[in-house]
Amino acid sequence: xxxxxxxxxxxxxxxxxxxxxxxxxxxxxxxxxxxxxxxxxxxxxxxxxxxxxxxxxxxxxxxxxxxxxxxxxxxxxx
Numbered sequence: 001x002x003x004x005x006x007x008x009x010x011x012x013x014x015x016x017x018x019x020x021x022x023x024x025x026x027x028x029x030x031x032x033x034x035x036x037x038x039x040x041x042x043x044x045x046x047x048x049x050x051x052x053x054x055x056x057x058x059x060x061x062x063x064x065x066x067x068x069x070x071x072x073x074x075x076x077x078x
Contacts, residue, residue, distance in 0.1 A: 004033045004041050012044040030069055 004011040011031055019026040031045055031052040045052050051069055053062060 001030050001032055004031055004037055004045065010041065012041065028069070030065060 002011045002014060006014070009017075015026060015029055015031075018029070029051070031050060032055060033041070033045055033052060034055040037045075044050075051065065053065055
């Protein structure tokens, strides 16, 4: 789970760094957003293939999303 807005690095920047160093982990990201974000952040979150959930959300919604997301990914080798 990764928030789009964090103190030292944006969620998009973290995702880009992970994608470069550990591309197999990038498929596991689920982004969280409160909706009040920059144009660039909105554009990023709409990128095909990215999964996100908007605050406020119900715990059941998040659990369903996690279950669906993890069911479609391959395990990462150690």
